[in-house]
Amino acid sequence: MSKRKLSRQQRWRIEKIQAERAARAARHDARDQDKLEAGAYGPERLGRVIAHFGRTLEVGSTTEDRTYRCHLRANLDALVTGDHVVWREGSDGSGVVVARGERDNVLERPDARGQLKPVAANIDQILIVFAVEPVAYANLIDRYLVAAEATGIPPVLVLNKIDLLPEDGGKLHELLQRYEMLGYPVVTTSTQHADGLEALHRQLTGRTSVFVGQSGVGKSSLIDRLLPDEALRIGELSSDSRKGTHTTTTARLYQLPAGGELIDSPGIREFGLVHLDERQVTEGFIEFREFLGHCRFRDCRHRSEPGCALLAAVERGAIHPERFASYRQILDSLDDDLR
Numbered sequence: 001m002s003k004r005k006l007s008r009q010q011r012w013r014i015e016k017i018q019a020e021r022a023a024r025a026a027r028h029d030a031r032d033q034d035k036l037e038a039g040a041y042g043p044e045r046l047g048r049v050i051a052h053f054g055r056t057l058e059v060g061s062t063t064e065d066r067t068y069r070c071h072l073r074a075n076l077d078a079l080v081t082g083d084h085v086v087w088r089e090g091s092d093g094s095g096v097v098v099a100r101g102e103r104d105n106v107l108e109r110p111d112a113r114g115q116l117k118p119v120a121a122n123i124d125q126i127l128i129v130f131a132v133e134p135v136a137y138a139n140l141i142d143r144y145l146v147a148a149e150a151t152g153i154p155p156v157l158v159l160n161k162i163d164l165l166p167e168d169g170g171k172l173h174e175l176l177q178r179y180e181m182l183g184y185p186v187v188t189t190s191t192q193h194a195d196g197l198e199a200l201h202r203q204l205t206g207r208t209s210v211f212v213g214q215s216g217v218g219k220s221s222l223i224d225r226l227l228p229d230e231a232l233r234i235g236e237l238s239s240d241s242r243k244g245t246h247t248t249t250t251a252r253l254y255q256l257p258a259g260g261e262l263i264d265s266p267g268i269r270e271f272g273l274v275h276l277d278e279r280q281v282t283e284g285f286i287e288f289r290e291f292l293g294h295c296r297f298r299d300c301r302h303r304s305e306p307g308c309a310l311l312a313a314v315e316r317g318a319i320h321p322e323r324f325a326s327y328r329q330i331l332d333s334l335d336d337d338l339r
């Protein structure tokens with residue numbers, strides 16, 4: 001609803017609620033300040049945000065295998081799952097977060113009003129899961145790759161359900177080779193073999209990862225196998241859901257038994273289907289980069305312009321024609337979005 005359409009009474013109510021909130025936060029903060037000064041909080045410690053519910057955070061300790069419920073000082077901006085923080089433990093076992101570490105990167109998602117909101121931070125790799133069945137389309141993989149490139153977080157391709165591959169590997173082998181030649185790591189998995197996740201374990205160890213991909217490719221199945229303490233995981237989710245309607249969709253950080261972390265939420269899994277602009281799409285095709293800026297016209301849109309460096313590269317085989325077709329297709333879909 002636009003601001004103009006609010007009645008005076010509605011506006012007054014909203015202002016009153018906001019003022020009450022601010023007053024409450026200030027009271028909290030004054031209390032914190034008193035407690036901090038009185039030494040009711042322990043020394044500063046490092047931690048990482050495991051999950052958050054508004055200004056209440058679950059913070060993982062870097063030195064112990066447990067988490068602490070913390071709140072956030074009023075002078076700090078909202079934190080997201082994966083943020084590194086400095087926090088202090090209170091005498092009652094809860095804590096207060098006093099500072100946020102620099103973010104390496106942040107993953108954003110549009111909220112209900114279409115505005116981008118951060119959902120997770122400090123991610124080392126985006127695992128783009130696709131499968132033998134439902135069959136992986138190059139264009140969809142490219143779309144995920146472009147979205148990943150726009151975040152600056154390195155993508156990894158995970159081909160799941162390789163137990164369903166025909167003997168000769170079919171057309172998928174060719175496709176995988178294309179991405180490997182571009183420099184993208186490719187991992188193949190199957191949740192149906194005892195050792196089907198070995199390569200994936202290696203890729204995940206020591207890093208913070210997120211899984212994204214189309215419905216039905218096996219993300220849940222993979223994550224269930226990676227986090228064998230499933231009962232615990234589901235328990236956590238259901239206890240969260242009792243606290244409110246939106247909490248189940250907030251991202252959560254899981255410790256992988258072999259080392260490394262996984263950040264997961266339904267919103268993160270859908271990543272890739274976000275809106276991108278033309279420049280992001282063009283730069284998201286990494287093999288195009290060396291040709292950009294070399295077209296005859298500075299504002300070349302690489303359609304049919306004479307002297308286009310991209311078209312020339314396709315012509316002499318330096319850019320794969322299917323990748324270029326995919327590029328065009330993604331750009332056309334952006335035009336549709338605008339209509």
Ligand SMILES: Nc1nc2c(ncn2[C@@H]2O[C@H](COP(=O)(O)OP(=O)(O)OP(=O)(O)O)[C@@H](O)[C@H]2O)c(=O)[nH]1
Nearest residue numbers: 160161189190191192214215216217218219220221
């Ligand atoms: N043959 C085979 N089937 C698999 C494999 N991994 C998952 N599946 C099956 O694929 C189907 C979809 O798996 P899910 O794990 O629900 O897929 P998802 O990506 O989480 O799907 P959404 O929850 O819709 O996003 C299920 O019937 C799984 O049993 C695999 O490696 N091989």
Ligand SMILES: [Zn+2]
Nearest residue numbers: 295300302308
């Ligand atoms: Zn051009």
